[in-house]
Amino acid sequence: MELDRRSFIKLSGAGLAATSIGALGFGAAGEALAAAVRPFKLAQATETRNTCTYCAVACGILIYSTGDRAKNAKASIIHIEGDPDHPVNRGTLCPKGAALLDVVHAPTRVKHPMVRAPGSNEFKRITWDDALDRIARLMKEDRDRNFIAKNGAGTTVNRWTSTGMLAASATSNETAFLTWKVARSFGMVVFDNQARV
């Protein structure tokens, strides 16, 4: 029986127990070889369905992470590939999608809130509470000072033009809705997204 390396790995990877390798006629040598083959790492990983973060073809992807989502297990993403069930991309990915793992683990991911003081030449770490307290204070001061309740003609206009926001292009619809609610409740009109660029 001819059995090349690829077929052999396929066989053992398909879940054949080492004992059944013996049944293929390899004897002790086969058992030793089977023991030396590393277990297929994705077999131990948790699979999560997701979509690519880049363009709006929105290819289906499968994300594999270590751990079983137990409360005290820390998941780490180890592999990302195209979802073969997806009706549009059918398992394929482009050179960007195929490298998604590298953007998830990019060394330039921001890990802590940072602040750069006026005139300073560096970012310094700040706690979340201090950062959000400070930003909210700056926003309220600006809003209270510059909010336009009525225009020159005395019409109620309730707008705030001196602080603005650019919304994202890869956040979820749920994030978008919450962002819209919050921005408009402040009366914010300098408000846009990345639809045009």
Place this chain on the structure above:
Amino acid sequence: MTNTWQDIKNANVILAMGGNPAEAHPCGFKWVTEAKQHNHARLVVVDPRFTRTASVADLYAPIRPGTDIAFLNGVMRYLLEKDAIQREYVLAFTNASLIVKEGYGFQDGLFSGFSPEKKDYDRSSWDYEIGEDGFVKSDPTLADPRCVINLLKQHVSRYTPETVSRICGTPVEKFLGVCELIASTAPADKALTSMYALGWTQHSVGSQNIRAMAVVQLLLGNIGVAGGGMNALRGHSNIQGLTDMGLLSNLMPGYLNLPKDSEPTLADYMKTRGFKPLRPGQTSYWQNYRKFLVSLQKSIYGAAAMADNDWAYDYLPKLDVPGYDILRAFDMMYGGKINGYICQGFNPLQAFPNKKKIRTALGKLKFLVVMDPLETETAHFWENHGDKNPSDPSKIATEVFLLPTTCFAEEDGSLTNSSRWLQWHWKAADAPGEARSDIAIMSGLFRRMKAMYQKDGGAFSDPILNLTWNYTNPVEPGPDELAKEVSGKALDEVKDANGAVLLRAGQQLASFAQLRDDGTTACGCWIYSGSWTEAGNQMARRDATDPREQGLAPNWAWSWPVNRRIMYNRASADPSGKPWNPAKPLIQWNGSAWTGIDVPDYVVTNKPDAGVGPFIMLAEGMGRLFARDQMREGPFPEHYEPFESPVPNALHPKVQSNPVARVFPDDAAEFGSVDKFPYVGTTYRLTEQFHFWSKHAKINAILQPEEFIEIGEVLAKEKGIAQGDWVKLSSNRGFVVCKAYVTKRLKPMMVGGKLVHTIGMPIHWGFTGQARKGFGANVLTPFVGDANSETPEFKAFLVNVEKTAVPVA
């Protein structure tokens, strides 16, 4: 997209113009390959550059950047002259036969009603003649010279193949070859699909580029059918969703408009939003506008929105200008009129035109907040990176916050793809370090603001104090709860016309058909209504079954509106209800109802002979060859040169560029002229990089490591530039020093007797990430936008190029 990605396989002709899908949307482009292989489709590419899409085309025609309208008006002329239109479709489903008012006209580059002082039109003459019965007049014989189609014929008569060639630089025989292939889809059972992207939008006439193609598609009967449509290939994973959700200066969710100063009350606001049918019996679905608005206000403000206070109409900010779009915002910032700015997953220093102006503007802010998973250039705008970012931190007084956010792999939620599918995704792991979701950050800011207004008071706090916030976890509301809020629910019993109870209080709506304007329903975004029903999360569906393998997959995820996969699908059947293409029907009349493999875009019991048009959102029910007053620069598309152009406008030299485009004085002063900047510059993406994100990923940084320009062999030889030489590419706003890639893909074109060279520049490099540092193409680009949408003119501007020494590292 009106159609789906897979539906492209049903096309007979595919026109890639204004986009380069093989490189920018590779996994969607497989459906073009599928159409070529299995449907014998012909691929036509019209592009300034011989792209990878062009490399697999059956016909490639070069075009000078910024002249697409001249080309498409020439196509219209060809179709009308050869009678290569789908006549029955045009007559029954478009406004071809409707009669336009006396007073409408076009002369010397301007439509009727232009005011040179205001640089704007009085658009009242761009409309139909209304009869004594209150409905629009028509002449089904098309004999009346004021019929839309006759005015269109007259308008495009100037665009002869020779004129097109003189403006666009496209050789006449190539242009005619394209016309012939496009015309081959006029028969009722043939379809052409239009695939476009920012190659059409990023012009000062961007919206009219798209309108021009929409008119071509209507003439050919290609809207609403399998393998047809207008397919905008959206560039970001959820930019369709953010637009649908109204995250634009002038919008509210579901394409409702934010009110203006001139609309102080709800009654004033609704006055122009009656959407009374222009022909008898039309659906004119926007007549339900008030239901969408009241349900939104109930969703946002709950009990504080009531009939007595006009559903909290005063809580909505009013606009004194058409919009505070990105260009206006940065012009205001540049002028010191903006103090605070928040960038959520957005990198304006790289993404906006005239980088010098953007950098200067950011430095005038009191505070800048960047929420992003990555170290963006914008967050670091104050750093000195030499020529690539010449800032002096000691002189910049902006307080900058950089807040780490989760990325796609670290959160649940839905994204809306290019073909309007809302697909749910799930979290795979926690984010690194202390990163938090955007939901948590926006909630954190909101809760702090609310607490301060509760304690200390301040400017108009009612909307802040009354914003609905009934979430299980108020600190970080769950995506599932937010999704249910968006889809909408009954606040009280909802009954049908006969008094039968459709929904009990608290139940999720089945669709927007259940919305009410009496405060008994709440819905965050009416077009998304039905995405989370009593049956659960429709966006998470994963049944890929595809009836007849026609490319709809109707049970995969959920498509807005009402899970319809192909918009305007009533137009896929003839006036009597029989499919134009019996081999690929979408819906048809079975004698008592409309049935088929897609959700009908029509009232299902409307008899075909009742004369209800297929374009149910429009007051006349017909596709618009004539846009009435909906576009700022005219009811028909007209060729205007880019604001920086190498040649005068060949049709009307006195009206060179879009007469109503907004140009701020500082920016007008920065436009360059052809004597100093003799070449056309254009910008684009590469297939290995995504905007300014993927350069943070190692593999992509290796695949396309450094900034370069593409320059044609003829120009390179003329300028003494060899393959891989260093060059300085400059516009009147700045310069880039990078390597030159000398290529056969860009060839000079004869434009009005003058040889015009185009230089291409991919956009991807900056000073953060793992790729080599670069300047970024937007150092060069002009600060002017499309007159309707303010999309910057990135695709056509003027540059100069010189060979330069190897820069000192």
